[in-house]
Amino acid sequence: MADVFDWLNGVIWSPALIFLCLAAGVYFTLTTKFLQIRGIPDMLKQLKNGEKSENGVSSFQSLMMSLAGRVGVGNIAGVATAIAFGGPGAVFWMWAVALLGSATSFIECTLAQIYKEQDKDTREYRGGPAYYIEKAYAHTKAAPFMLVYGCVFAVAMILATAYFLPGVQANGVSSAVENAWGIPPLYTGIAIAAVLGIIVIGGVKRIANFATLVVPFMAVIYIVIALVILFANYEQIPEVFGLIFSSAFNLNAGFSGMLGVAIMWGVRRGIYSNEAGQGTGPQHAAAAEVSHPAKQGFVQAFAVYVDTLFVCSATAFIIISTGMYRVFEGESEDGAIVFEGPALPSDIAVGPGFVQEGMDAQFPGFGPSFVALAILFFAFTTILAYYYMAEVNLVYFNRWIKNAQVRRGIIWGLRVLVLISVIVGSSSAAGAAWVLGDIGVGATAWLNIIGILIIQKPAMKALKDYYAQKKAGKDPQFDPEALGIKNATFWEKRKLERPELYGNPPAPQAPEASEAAPVGD
Template sequence: MELFTSFLGEINTFLYSKFLIVLLILTGLYFTIRTGFIQIRMVPEAIRVIQEKGKEGSLSSFQALMIATASRVGTGNIAGVSTALVLGGSGAVVWMWIMCLIGGASAFIESTLAQIYKRKDGSIFKGGPAYYIETALHARWLGIIFSILLILCFAFGFNGLQAFNIASSFEYYVPDFSDSYVPMTIGIILALISAVLFFGGAHRISKVSSILVPIMASIYILIGLIIIFTNISKLPEVLSVCFSEAFDFQSIVGGFAGSCMVIGIKRGLFSNEAGMGSAPNAAAAADVSHPVKQGLVQVLSVFIDTLIICSTTAFIVLLSGKFVPGGELTAIPLVQQSVAAQFGEIGIHIVTVAICLFAFTSVIGNYFYAEANIKFISENPVVMFVFRILAILMVFVGAQVSMQTAWDLADILMGCMATVNIIAILLLGRIAVGALKDYQKQKEQGIDPVFKASNIGLHDTELWK
């Protein structure tokens, strides 16, 4: 087992320190140029689109945005960011911002493709990378491989981890926590709530996400704003340090692997998941008049995750006086102590609530992604029933047991999944760019864009005839 764990560690290091990080950056830069910096110039249009109401019984752009944001925003936005700052220094936050802006273009391409190649699923839609890989690349076998990787990664790996994070957040309150009945009790409660949502299908998940995610994000951002305005006099100095460290290339080159640049890039890329093939599964479910609309909306999800939520954590930590680069206090305890420095003991409780909300919304968002891919492999209701039971069991078990090896394996599966998706969107990116040109042409004519696949030379879509 030790040898296997060491082997997983070597693969993880290669994927996330060398191969995947370069692939994601180059892909993001390529699509940024191809789309004419769409993630910046069309933000006002994206904000307008999320205000459009969906048809009765279907998922609106806003609901699809909330599902994607639910999965993207997890405990990594709290623990991951604080750890990145401790390991890489203040400059890491600036590189997170840069990667967010670059990744927005990849998020646009993959989500637009998911909309173009989506399929009818009762009163709503289903889709994602597996679907556009099968239809546009004529490679169902590769689509199935992608689906299996995503299901194992999100429904079983990451959901077990999120359940464990929820349970662990109560360790502060219970002596001998691991030997008590508290983890099992939390596991039972999480499993029961998950069962109601998982068996309730996409509509129930979308409704819960559209309520819970805005509340969750608003409370956390409000806490951050209070801390920022209370310490506003320190803000110019903190920002100055962030930017000076971010572009101190002599220091970066000297310790490249552990530099603020490398750690900030990693945290930014793997927090917002842009280009990695997960969010398109939510993007495909939206009912919009043109695929580009949902592509634009998913750019906002990337920004919400990194520019808003991750930045909130960063400023909470950097302004608190508790932050020490390379210090022992890190991850969730650092954020708890940072908030407590401003709010007292209640600050620890605030962070505990935030962790629980962030982690649980990730659980339901991750499940939504996995369900779309189960449907791609098989429409058999028995298969779906068994999958839902197994997904619920994983939440129950994950709350009680630290399965580090399984979570390390999930990281590798996600890296493989992302590689398949990046290859697909590089091959199919011209289709999304064609859809963008069609959208812009209609906007210039002063009309609300409506998509017809034939307008950009497509004849292999199930919808958009």
């Protein structure tokens, strides 16, 4: 089976997917007129001004849920893997795909808001690629094909987020914990599964509250410690940046001939980490309570920056500035060693150990434990986010099941599957876990990017409408009918129920019985 998975991974992650991700990022950057740069003020504003309700979470909570999914083992072990097999230049290509991916993230997350629905059981907002792929063309002859397309995406996302990806995160945690404290991986997996089960029972609100509490705290601490290490080695700052840039363009003699693998590993790990275009962020975006879809699109575009430009860069600086890494030929630890840090212990495998040794070099006795804790919290919140994404896509199918008890039973079955994935993944070989994760990420990326390239127009209309209303001095309110956008049923209902938000007087109410006009003789 390992050979089959390796083959499938190679097919999915062929150069065609790398090109598709980069091309989509360039295309959306141009069509949105460099939104990822000119829209930064709107991104920051929406973080502060977000709304929330009984059915939806605030923009900030949605961002934290999204970052819970984006900031995980990929930000630590994934960066180490990219450097080991692609050289330091892979970091530059992670930055590049993040900058381009920010525009892609805006498009997919705006679409998720446009076509979101309310769960018939919980009344929570649900949405994402499966929903917008189906609904955007539901009024056309292409409706049957798009329905099948949406179902295929939902199945792929459920498999990826309910089984493949949680195993990767649990594997990273168990590896770091074993390296730091010697705890057997299976015990770590069981502990994670127990706490996870308690939280997911509380639904999206409990997941959002937990993510809002944990993600900012750990991310800030992690970035601050990375900056301390970087500036403690301040004389190496020019060297670190110089090494990254020269290696990225095959200008460094020590890493000559690695341009292709640097691009591939940088883009692959960049997508895995920041998830732009992968189709995972839209699920969290749809959960937010906003007055206009573009508002949440801006918030989620900013999430890509936080993930890659801040957290992933922090990891890269720790590894490279301390020299605690090695680079292999042939994209395998069996290949010849191109570079090896002189102080890196020979028994440290590719992964969290690079970061742990880098921190330990600066703070003796501190590195392994801190990185283990960071990975524990990052990965745990990521597993929570994955569960939520799997549930959203399972609810996509549950819409067609009339029996409420059957729907609830299916959700409980999903919870059990995720817990099993965590326990199995924690004690699996690291390579096997990463291959399964890559298959899941790559499959959903293929389906989603092609999907948003087909149905991008509603998001572009929403962006134009947002700026037009903002220029007119209004707080943007979304009216799909005015923009010629069909099947945005949530927003159509919102306009009918709250006409005052759109400058229309409320519909007259029928008089109460006690207020009725008296009947004459």
